[in-house]
Amino acid sequence: MIELFQLTKKYTHTVAVADLNLIIPEGELFGFIGPNGAGKTTTIKMMGGLLSPTNGRIRICGIDMIDQPVKAKQCIGFIPDRPYLYEKLTGMEFMQFTADLYRIDHNRFREQANRGLELFSLSEWGDELIESYSHGMKQRLIMAAALLHDPRVIIVDEPMVGLDPAAIVLVKNLFRRLAAAGTTIFMSTHTLAVAEDICDRIGVIHKGKVIAIGTPDELKQMACIDNAGLEQVFLRLIEK
Amino acid sequence: MISFFTLIRPRIYSLRRLTQQRSGFWPRLFKLGIIGAIGGLFWGGLFMISLRALRYFNSIETLGELLLYKLFSMILVTLFSMLIFSSILTALSKLYLSKDLHLVHAMPVPSDQLFFARWIESTMDSAWMVIVYSLPFFISYGIVFNSGYSYYAQLMLILGFLSIIASGISALVVMLAVIIIPANRIRSLFVLLGLCVFIVLFLAFRMLRPERLVDPDVFVTVLTYFQAMQTPTSPFIPSTWAFDALKASLNGNPAGALIHLGLLFTFAGFLVFANLVTARFLYYRGFSKSQSANPRLFKFKNSGILLRYTSSTPIRAFVFKEIKTFIRDQTQWSQIFLIGALIIIYIYNFKVLPVEKSPIGTLYMQNLLSFLNVGLAAFVLTAIAGRFAYPAISNENEAFWIVRSSPITLRQYMWVKFVIYFTPLLVLTEILIVTTNILLKVTPFMMVLSVVTIFFMVPAVVALSIGLGAAYPNFKSENPAQSLTSYGGLVFMTLSAGLITAVLLLEAGPVYNIFMADIRHHALGGAQKAWNIGSFSLAFLINMTAILVPMRFGEKRLAVSYPS
Numbered sequence: 001m002i003e004l005f006q007l008t009k010k011y012t013h014t015v016a017v018a019d020l021n022l023i024i025p026e027g028e029l030f031g032f033i034g035p036n037g038a039g040k041t042t043t044i045k046m047m048g049g050l051l052s053p054t055n056g057r058i059r060i061c062g063i064d065m066i067d068q069p070v071k072a073k074q075c076i077g078f079i080p081d082r083p084y085l086y087e088k089l090t091g092m093e094f095m096q097f098t099a100d101l102y103r104i105d106h107n108r109f110r111e112q113a114n115r116g117l118e119l120f121s122l123s124e125w126g127d128e129l130i131e132s133y134s135h136g137m138k139q140r141l142i143m144a145a146a147l148l149h150d151p152r153v154i155i156v157d158e159p160m161v162g163l164d165p166a167a168i169v170l171v172k173n174l175f176r177r178l179a180a181a182g183t184t185i186f187m188s189t190h191t192l193a194v195a196e197d198i199c200d201r202i203g204v205i206h207k208g209k210v211i212a213i214g215t216p217d218e219l220k221q222m223a224c225i226d227n228a229g230l231e232q233v234f235l236r237l238i239e240k
Numbered sequence: 241m242i243s244f245f246t247l248i249r250p251r252i253y254s255l256r257r258l259t260q261q262r263s264g265f266w267p268r269l270f271k272l273g274i275i276g277a278i279g280g281l282f283w284g285g286l287f288m289i290s291l292r293a294l295r296y297f298n299s300i301e302t303l304g305e306l307l308l309y310k311l312f313s314m315i316l317v318t319l320f321s322m323l324i325f326s327s328i329l330t331a332l333s334k335l336y337l338s339k340d341l342h343l344v345h346a347m348p349v350p351s352d353q354l355f356f357a358r359w360i361e362s363t364m365d366s367a368w369m370v371i372v373y374s375l376p377f378f379i380s381y382g383i384v385f386n387s388g389y390s391y392y393a394q395l396m397l398i399l400g401f402l403s404i405i406a407s408g409i410s411a412l413v414v415m416l417a418v419i420i421i422p423a424n425r426i427r428s429l430f431v432l433l434g435l436c437v438f439i440v441l442f443l444a445f446r447m448l449r450p451e452r453l454v455d456p457d458v459f460v461t462v463l464t465y466f467q468a469m470q471t472p473t474s475p476f477i478p479s480t481w482a483f484d485a486l487k488a489s490l491n492g493n494p495a496g497a498l499i500h501l502g503l504l505f506t507f508a509g510f511l512v513f514a515n516l517v518t519a520r521f522l523y524y525r526g527f528s529k530s531q532s533a534n535p536r537l538f539k540f541k542n543s544g545i546l547l548r549y550t551s552s553t554p555i556r557a558f559v560f561k562e563i564k565t566f567i568r569d570q571t572q573w574s575q576i577f578l579i580g581a582l583i584i585i586y587i588y589n590f591k592v593l594p595v596e597k598s599p600i601g602t603l604y605m606q607n608l609l610s611f612l613n614v615g616l617a618a619f620v621l622t623a624i625a626g627r628f629a630y631p632a633i634s635n636e637n638e639a640f641w642i643v644r645s646s647p648i649t650l651r652q653y654m655w656v657k658f659v660i661y662f663t664p665l666l667v668l669t670e671i672l673i674v675t676t677n678i679l680l681k682v683t684p685f686m687m688v689l690s691v692v693t694i695f696f697m698v699p700a701v702v703a704l705s706i707g708l709g710a711a712y713p714n715f716k717s718e719n720p721a722q723s724l725t726s727y728g729g730l731v732f733m734t735l736s737a738g739l740i741t742a743v744l745l746l747e748a749g750p751v752y753n754i755f756m757a758d759i760r761h762h763a764l765g766g767a768q769k770a771w772n773i774g775s776f777s778l779a780f781l782i783n784m785t786a787i788l789v790p791m792r793f794g795e796k797r798l799a800v801s802y803p804s
Binding site: 021048049050054069070071073074076078080082084086088089093096097098099100101102103104105106109129 | 638
């Protein structure tokens with residue numbers, strides 16, 4: 001469902017991502033962890049079509065992101081780490097805007113939008129301007145909008161930042177439910193406990209290179225640590 | 241005081257970095273050079289015009305000096321008003337609305353020191369441009385009156401004091417107002433009020449028809465009126481003290497200026513003290529209040545019907561988004577008022593044109609003016625496109641990720657933006673052209689020619705603005721509308737002016753041929769026909785090139801410039 005082949009991004013003086021190869025099958029919830037500046041957000045931006053890679057290919061649902069970006073993006077629900085939105089629109093208007101971009105018809109939109117706003121506890125705020133929303137509310141609105149067109153792939157950068165505990169539980173359960181229903185989720189996070197809780201597999205990126213991939217148990221074996229949390233495993237892996 | 245210096249240090253560092261950064265040094269220098277050259281040309285133009293006008297006034301016997309002083313006093317009052325208006329807006333941004341204030345207020349710094357550091361920045365930011373562009377007038381006065389160095393030295397001091405006084409008054413007003421009304425609303429309110437006052441004054445001045453001053457019959461009456469108007473300005477206004485000081489200095493009596501200089505100095509000092517005391521009690525309270533969200537002024541739910549009868553497409557998404565964000569941004573309203581006033585004055589100018597008094601034939605004059613009017617309307621179009629269409633891409637701000645992650649190409653996105661701005665601008669420009677042509681009573685040929693020329697010129701100017709706006713975006717700006725003064729904005733204005741000139745020059749010959757043949761009831765010769773077809777085709781081709789090339793250029797640059 002998500003295929004990355006020799007994906008590379010070079011900036012003027014640095015290599016942000018180097019020769020990244022990764023295949024994530026349908027229905028898998030994949031966690032992507034790494035220290036600050038490791039290349040997580042760059043990878044996510046390339047997968048979402050926000051950045052063009054210097055080298056390599058990205059295939060989403062079998063569609064090449066470089067050759068057919070519009071078709072590939074139609075399959076994706078993209079959730080960035082920072083919730084920048086059109087502040088002068090209301091929450092419901094932003095949902096309408098998103099629905100129009102994905103060509104969702106009016107009747108389906110109403111039903112989906114109401115359900116999405118209710119799921120993320122934003123129903124009462126639907127007619128308020130986004131500029132009056134808190135950081136967490138904006139993050140929840142982006143999630144509701146990203147799910148509006150029933151994407152087959154969700155790419156999400158730091159989903160838990162700014163969310164309250166109830167929303168974190170909601171998002172964790174939602175992601176697990178969506179993955180079980182066949183949606184592929186690529187999630188970058190610093191919250192290692194969340195990654196350990198919900199991810200089927202976890203990839204560790206360090207200095208632009210993937211240094212380990214596997215289930216949490218497999219990562220423990222790679223790090224030669226038993227009976228330890230993912231934090232210890234992560235620290236050991238990046239030390240190596 | 242240590243905190244004060246620490247607080248202004250980031251600003252000094254960022255200025256220093258401009259000269260120290262090695263990467264991109266030469267392109268930056270080139271851009272700065274172009275902006276500096278244009279600014280310098282404008283400054284020089286102002287200087288030449290004011291020097292010539294003042295020398296002319298000075299040559300008028302008995303009334304000349306009176307007129308010069310009256311004008312001097314008016315310039316100082318205007319300068320002081322502009323300083324106050326500019327200071328209010330800058331103080332609001334610097335003291336209450338800047339994004340970095342959250343960080344700064346969390347630091348262990350007394351609020352009066354924080355206020356003082358910000359207030360100094362605000363004073364300099366609000367005053368430098370007003371002062372730089374007022375210097376041509378003051379220097380011209382010095383030259384006309386043959387003043388010595390003391391005049392220029394006092395001038396510098398006085399401009400400094402006036403800036404501090406204007407900024408001091410503004411900061412006091414802002415600190416008090418923020419306690420009552422949210423900071424965001426105040427900015428919109430002041431912009432709106434300021435523009436209303438400006439528009440009313442401008443309209444009133446235009447309706448007085450100052451062009452009659454060049455009519456010898458009316459000129460004497462106007463001068464007599466000025467002579468009768470010798471009432472002094474209020475002694476409580478700082479600009480009066482500045483006037484009295486500078487007048488003494490111009491008359492070769494610099495010692496006589498000292499008392500007025502003293503007044504300015506002590507009042508500036510008093511305002512600094514009053515601001516510091518007020519800031520200690522009010523600044524933090526106001527800042528805290530400005531953090532709460534504004535309630536919406538109006539709540540309309542009128543787009544339901546439109547949504548039901550239009551299909552769900554990216555075009556609809558952006559059209560609705562643009563319209564709604566535009567209507568809800570109160571700072572845009574003032575611009576609309578300004579454009580409205582500009583259009584009224586534009587049309588009024590044609591209504592009062594004394595075409596019948598022209599020594600050239602009336603019919604010829606009417607049609608010549610109509611042809612030149614195409615260029616004028618296109619320049620108005622450039623100004624409006626520069627204000628609204630050029631920042632359209634930058635207006636997305638940091639929410640541009642939405643566009644990049646959406647299932648539309650950058651090309652589609654840019655053409656959607658093009659359509660959104662092309663439609664109203666075409667209607668507006670055609671209204672201008674048709675109305676003024678009707679007032680001029682032009683021939684049917686000129687009417688068709690100007691309507692068709694504008695029909696092709698509007699998409700070219702709009703494409704230039706959208707394309708170059710995409711090529712030089714600024715997604716981090718707090719006010720993207722100001723991007724017109726950036727390098728990309730200047731490139732747009734220059735290219736647009738070049739396009740308009742090229743099209744007019746190409747059409748001038750054929751238009752003259754056709755018009756004269758029509759008047760003389762002659763048929764056009766073969767060579768003339770070939771010339772006409774060639775020129776009109778070339779004008780058409782230039783317009784088409786101006787539509788396609790900037791859009792492609794903008795698309796390519798935008799694809800690589802995100803994220804910046």
